[in-house]
Amino acid sequence: MNDNPFYQYHVFFCTNVREDGSRPSCGKCGAFDAQQHAKKRVKELGLNxxxxxxxxxxxxxxxxxxxxxxxxxxxxxxxxxxxTDDIDEIIDSHLLKGEVVDRLKI
Incomplete structure (x- = not known):
């Protein structure tokens, strides 16, 4: 078993859409667009x-x-x-510098 991760950072955006309304749904809060923005920005920065x-x-x-x-x-x-400003901050701080963005952390 290899203990080294394949990626330095592997980022997952919840894009789930819940139609029944029983709970909030990330997919109804712009998650798909945010994921696409992050993917494009990471590629532009040469991090992909x-x-x-x-x-x-x-x-x-x-x-x-x-x-x-x-x-x-x-x-x-x-x-x-x-x-997307928050997404950029996560990319700039966490993915580029290895610094957690405390104000956005849950």
Whole structure:
């Protein structure tokens, strides 16, 4: 078993859409657009190469009431966000500098 992660950072955006309205839904809070923005920005910064950063969509991550949510592995750091400025801050601080964005952490 290899203890080294394949990516330096593997980022998952919950994009789940819950139609029944029983709980909040990240997919109804702009999550897909936020994920696409992050993917494009990481590529522009040249962070998307092998072993670096991977941005993925995910189904329900079960933190619906705190959403929209994104989680960064291998650390398992959970964030919420409002807009692309927040996404950029996560990229600039966490993915580029390795610094957790405390104000967005959940």
């Amino acid at each position: 190469g092998a072993g670096k950063v991977r941005i993925n969509k995910a189904g329900c991550l079960d933190r619906c009431e705190e959403g929209p949510v994104v989680v960064v592995y291998p650390q398992g750091t959970w964030y919420t966000y409002v807009d």
